[in-house]
Amino acid sequence: MPKPFLRWAGSKKKLLPELEKYFSNDIKTYIEPFVGSGQLFFKLPINSAVLGDTNAHLIKTYEHIRENPEEIHEILSGFPCGKDEYYEIRKEYNKGKTGIYNSALFLYLNTFCFNGLYRTNNSGQFNVPYSPSSGHIIDLETLLKISQFLKKAVFIKGDFENVVLENCNAGDFVYLDPPYAIKNRRIFNQYGPDSFGTNDIKRLKELLSEINYRSAKFVLSYALCDESLDLSDDWNSEVVNTTRNISGFAQHRKVEKEVIITNIEK
Numbered sequence: 001m002p003k004p005f006l007r008w009a010g011s012k013k014k015l016l017p018e019l020e021k022y023f024s025n026d027i028k029t030y031i032e033p034f035v036g037s038g039q040l041f042f043k044l045p046i047n048s049a050v051l052g053d054t055n056a057h058l059i060k061t062y063e064h065i066r067e068n069p070e071e072i073h074e075i076l077s078g079f080p081c082g083k084d085e086y087y088e089i090r091k092e093y094n095k096g097k098t099g100i101y102n103s104a105l106f107l108y109l110n111t112f113c114f115n116g117l118y119r120t121n122n123s124g125q126f127n128v129p130y131s132p133s134s135g136h137i138i139d140l141e142t143l144l145k146i147s148q149f150l151k152k153a154v155f156i157k158g159d160f161e162n163v164v165l166e167n168c169n170a171g172d173f174v175y176l177d178p179p180y181a182i183k184n185r186r187i188f189n190q191y192g193p194d195s196f197g198t199n200d201i202k203r204l205k206e207l208l209s210e211i212n213y214r215s216a217k218f219v220l221s222y223a224l225c226d227e228s229l230d231l232s233d234d235w236n237s238e239v240v241n242t243t244r245n246i247s248g249f250a251q252h253r254k255v256e257k258e259v260i261i262t263n264i265e266k
């Protein structure tokens with residue numbers, strides 16, 4: 001299986017050993033409505049998946065890689081690397097290009113931007129700075145493998161609730177990893193102005209009941225806070241430790257507690 005290829009704020013790379021435990025081979029469709037870099041999706045031996053996110057550029061990029069990996073690679077390979085070049089490419093991206101060219105720009109910026117952030121200003125302009133310590137342009141062989149792997153997935157740009165309600169059936173497995181919205185804690189909104197917030201907790205809570213009612217399984221990861229206590233009310237839950245980079249710097253790590261909430265009996 002190919003490795004996840006995107007860098008993404010809030011990625012669940014470090015939580016994978018805890019999350020994988022809940023997976024069983026008998027699931028029908030894997031549904032991940034807050035997919036980001038899809039760390040868990042890339043780890044599981046699944047045959048069919050529905051992956052959603054509100055980030056339209058992210059969803060388009062997945063689709064273009066699935067359908068046209070060679071073309072993406074050809075465009076990407078023509079982009080120069082370096083700090084000044086990064087800012088030129090960022091300017092180009094912010095002209096609002098469309099199609100596969102835009103996805104190649106997105107992939108380039110994701111490779112070289114600080115901490116894999118996708119942050120825009122009030123006018124929707126991507127404004128994440130260059131990070132000298134980040135990666136390399138992805139090679140064609142890897143892109144072809146990823147493209148093949150993505151063929152099992154349907155991608156949807158949309159809100160988590162619709163993605164689940166329109167696709168979840170008995171026997172499916174839904175992994176939910178929303179941005180951690182916490183009342184009374186001002187959290188830097190990493191995913192844009194329309195991102196999941198504390199007002200969406202009620203909808204999320206009702207969705208968990210609906211998934212259970214449809215005889216599907218769910219696993220939800222969240223920060224340990226009042227909101228997650230509320231969400232876990234009717235379900236099984238376990239608290240796990242994870243490490244987080246403070247302000248995105250790997251040298252400054254702290255241990256944080258997260259909660260896994262599920263309708264699966266261990």
Ligand SMILES: C[S@@+](CC[C@H](N)C(=O)[O-])C[C@H]1O[C@@H](n2cnc3c(N)ncnc32)[C@H](O)[C@@H]1O
Pocket residue numbers: 008009010011012013033034035036037038039040052053054055158159160161177178179180191194195196
């Ligand atoms: C914590 S990240 C998911 C990380 C992912 N599990 C990974 O391993 O990379 C949360 C994602 O939810 C998306 N998002 C924010 N609000 C959303 C909403 N209302 N519906 C669907 N996706 C949303 C963000 O764009 C972001 O990609």
